[in-house]
Amino acid sequence: MRNSVEFVVYGDYALFCDPLLKLGGEKCSYQVPTYNSIKGITExxxxxxxxxxxxxxIRIMKPIRMESKGVRPIDYNTLKNTLANYTYLKDVCYQVRAHFEFNMNRPDMAFDRNEGKHYSILKRSLEMGGRRDIFLGTRECQGYVEPCVFGEGKGFYDEYGDIHLGNMVHGINYPDETGRDQMEVRLWNPVMRNGVITFPRPEECTQVRTISEMKPKHFDHTNVESADALLASWGEGGIER
Incomplete structure (x- = not known):
């Protein structure tokens, strides 16, 4: 596929939290990453x-295992520590295939639609492990990224058949990507077939709920060109990553 990248992301722990289980202060991970969590890693x-x-x-390479830990997060009402149990995924590894498109809902960024430039920078950034730190769902779960060929290697679920994962969050719609002045949540019912989950595009999701009103942030030539100059200085060794 055009502008496509393939990479493997892995780590000791992951926490792709089910939002319904956060109401009591506890966190429990989904069995697999959400669309938006993988999108965030790619970004x-x-x-x-x-x-x-x-x-x-996305291809699930290792068996789905969970581990519960006692933690002491901050209680935002009292600003003191409280007790909670977080249930993490343990020893995770995923192969990902993704691609980029131009955001046509951002006419203010039309001057920056240089496909070759963005694709070249993306490939170089992938080879270096990313421009920003990789997190597997939450800050305490550090991840690592490397280029790969999607489908290579043996996965734990290669001959497992279909596994229905129930209703889960697909991702969030933001106004600068949809053209609507509201934030929305998308739900779907994923099926893992021999370890591979094929995501529908965000606009193909039929279960969409509005969360709140929101306005997109606008950019102009000044701050975009300043960001390009900063990135160029990184590549020249002027600023350390």
Whole structure:
């Protein structure tokens, strides 16, 4: 696929939290990553408001295992520590195939639609492990990214058949990507077939609920060109990553 990248992301722990289980202060991970969590990882490789990343498929390479930990998070009402149990995924590894498209809802970024430039920077950033830190769902779960060929290697679920994962969050719609002045949540019912999950595009999701009103942030030539100059100085060794 045009502008496509393939990479493997892995780490010791992951927490792709089910929002319904956060109401009591506890956190419990979904069995697999959400679309938006993988999109966020891809944007940590390289992102500009000119682009929209589309996640095509993900391959679950290792068995789904969970581990519960006692933690002491901050209680936001009292600003003191409280007690909670977080249930993490343990020893995770995913192969991802994604591509980018230009954000046509951002006419203010039309001057920056240089496909070759963005694709070259994306490939170089992937080879370096990303421009920003990689997190597997939450800040305490550090992840690592490397280029790969999607489908290579043996996965734990290669001959497992279909696994229905129930209703879960697909992702969030933001106004600068939809053209609507509201934030929305998307739900779907994923099926993992022999370890591979094929994501529908965000606009293909039929279960969409409005969360709140929201206005997009606007960019102009000044702050975009300043960001380009800063990134160029990184590449020249002027600023350390």
């Amino acid at each position: 940590s490789l390289y992102w500009k408001p000119t682009l929209i990343f589309v996640i095509d498929t």
